[in-house]
Amino acid sequence: MQKNVVPHQFSVGRAERNTMKGHKSLLLWFTGLSGSGKSTIANAVEKELVNNGMHTYTLDGDNVRRGLNNNLSFSAEDRTENIRRIAEVANLMVDAGLVVLAAFVSPYEKDRENIKQIVGPENFVEIFVNTPLEECERRDVKGLYAKARAGEINNFTGINAPYEAPVNPDIEIDTTQLSVVEAVEVIMNTIENKLGKE
């Protein structure tokens, strides 16, 4: 299948892009239940990175499910393909010199391990946004838990599909203890060295 593909020599590479932008590339992967605060924290981190002159992009369900992955369902098989494609896009964006933030439930350990392998462990920061199911369901910002409980949504993580919590994440944010501002601080402190920017 791949025999039509012969590598080309690129004239502009990742190193040159990183030099131009003044910082290294990285993938910050936010995992956690729906309503855990992943996107909120990711957006706040992105804002902070941009304020520090870094070139970023955020991938999440809003921009990925409506476009690239609009032909995938929420079945276990399609969730795996969903995460694989996102990881591949993130890998291209990391190659493009960006700090990529990705906020996805990503409930399966094997899928998250796959992301790490696709982008390379040195480019990957796993951030577990740890908010208890009870709290997520209490907030129910999007009204999805109520629908899932009513049987209107199948394969909804936490209700009728499993969430495999990260065993050893790079960063764990307990949102019942930390504010968004504090979470941003924890994350920024942890990634500072990896970004290679003072």
Next chain:
Amino acid sequence: MQKNVVPHQFSVGRAERNTMKGHKSLLLWFTGLSGSGKSTIANAVEKELVNNGMHTYTLDGDNVRRGLNNNLSFSAEDRTENIRRIAEVANLMVDAGLVVLAAFVSPYEKDRENIKQIVGPENFVEIFVNTPLEECERRDVKGLYAKARAGEINNFTGINAPYEAPVNPDIEIDTTQLSVVEAVEVIMNTIENKLGKE
């Protein structure tokens, strides 16, 4: 299938990214036969853009077929999905503020029309790298035409699969008349206004 998806408010948007980078986003789509010179010209244009301080990325078979689209064949159906995914990735990268260069045979008119709709006509520049089949086959840089003629590769555009030439491309490069340097100049002159950079 999409009822789990509820839009979020992004804190950093395309306008802010464009301002930060000092130029607008754009997708330069290079179409033409295998061996027509698409990647060579795209790489030269990218080099020129980077030399002018612009933030770019190049998508081509090398980085896309080995990753994101490594589960697609070269059948007509999979070629359509191949191009659709690339267009969606390009759309995300355009949203990220980049000038995206994409070099793909992309033989079907309807697929190229689809790209234009996905990224939006105002962000799309179709560049037809027009090199006659005889010339591509004479060069046969990757030895693929010989293999296709020998029946070792199916669905090879120009040999045993069709190429639908663009009817009204934004730019047409006749590589039998123009050098790479001249082609870069034609393209740069045409896109200058769209980039919004002096």
